[in-house]
Amino acid sequence: MEKEETTVDTESYDDIVLDVEIDEAGYEAGDPCIFDISFQVKRGQLLGLIGPNGAGKSTTIKTLLGLLKNTKAKVSFSGVNKSYAYVPEQPVFYEDLTLWEHLDLAAAAYGLKYEQFEETAERLLKQFGMGHVRNDLPAGFSKGMKQKMMLMLGFLVQPDVYIVDEPFIGLDPRATKDFLRLLEAERKRGAGVLMSTHVLDTAEKICDDFVLISGGKVAAAGTLEDIRDYAGLPEASLFDCFDELT
Ligand SMILES: Nc1ncnc2c1ncn2[C@@H]1O[C@H](COP(=O)(O)OP(=O)(O)OP(=O)(O)O)[C@@H](O)[C@H]1O
Numbered sequence: 001m002e003k004e005e006t007t008v009d010t011e012s013y014d015d016i017v018l019d020v021e022i023d024e025a026g027y028e029a030g031d032p033c034i035f036d037i038s039f040q041v042k043r044g045q046l047l048g049l050i051g052p053n054g055a056g057k058s059t060t061i062k063t064l065l066g067l068l069k070n071t072k073a074k075v076s077f078s079g080v081n082k083s084y085a086y087v088p089e090q091p092v093f094y095e096d097l098t099l100w101e102h103l104d105l106a107a108a109a110y111g112l113k114y115e116q117f118e119e120t121a122e123r124l125l126k127q128f129g130m131g132h133v134r135n136d137l138p139a140g141f142s143k144g145m146k147q148k149m150m151l152m153l154g155f156l157v158q159p160d161v162y163i164v165d166e167p168f169i170g171l172d173p174r175a176t177k178d179f180l181r182l183l184e185a186e187r188k189r190g191a192g193v194l195m196s197t198h199v200l201d202t203a204e205k206i207c208d209d210f211v212l213i214s215g216g217k218v219a220a221a222g223t224l225e226d227i228r229d230y231a232g233l234p235e236a237s238l239f240d241c242f243d244e245l246t
Pocket residue numbers: 027033051052053054055056057058059060
């Protein structure tokens with residue numbers, strides 16, 4: 001079927017929580033900048049979206065979130081609740097709401113019961129070491145603290161799919177560890193994760209599979225072994241394969 005725009009449906013597939021088929025997408029009509037990008041995210045899977053600056057990672061994410069007009073794409077969210085959380089690279093927040101009020105608002109928007117919200121929010125504040133600023137406005141937070149707030153908002157709602165745009169820049173080593181531990185727990189619960197990142201040594205350690213985008217197209221996809229095969233570099237690091245393929 002010819003795709004005229006991004007259609008988002010919520011059919012049920014076995015293990016697949018996100019199914020993306022982008023024929024083309026871009027910012028101006030008739031001038032697409034990404035082409036033929038297809039992938040699936042399964043329950044418990046961590047899929048790394050990698051590629052050089054300007055390759056098309058953010059455009060891919062914006063397309064699957066339905067934020068772009070000029071697209072020919074089919075995107076399906078499935079899973080138990082057909083829910084997703086998007087954690088943007090650039091923090092987005094309300095000037096007049098405290099950290100706690102942001103958490104409260106997200107919980108209300110996702111229909112969480114108050115007791116469940118309170119318990120999870122308290123746990124997250126502790127895990128991210130943010131309890132002491134719960135009643136502060138995020139405008140006064142450091143970059144890393146704002147990033148932590150965005151991650152907490154995602155973890156609070158426990159969705160079927162996490163779409164995380166470059167989570168590592170700005171987080172200190174301790175926060176990175178806390179974030180990865182929470183992500184692991186969420187994957188064990190059954191959540192799938194699509195993560196865009198430039199931090200390839202971490203991506204190599206934590207991702208099950210990769211989609212490597214270059215020049216708006218998929219340059220290679222699969223496990224690290226598959227990526228090594230594409231690059232013709234057995235034993236190479238993800239970084240060296242990336243270098244070879246882009
Ligand atoms: N708002 C926009 N309007 C027009 N063109 C854009 C816009 N944002 C990105 N582009 C273009 O789309 C192409 C893909 O950019 P995109 O932001 O998806 O890359 P990226 O892989 O996310 O890069 P980075 O790693 O630098 O974040 C680039 O040619 C870029 O110039």
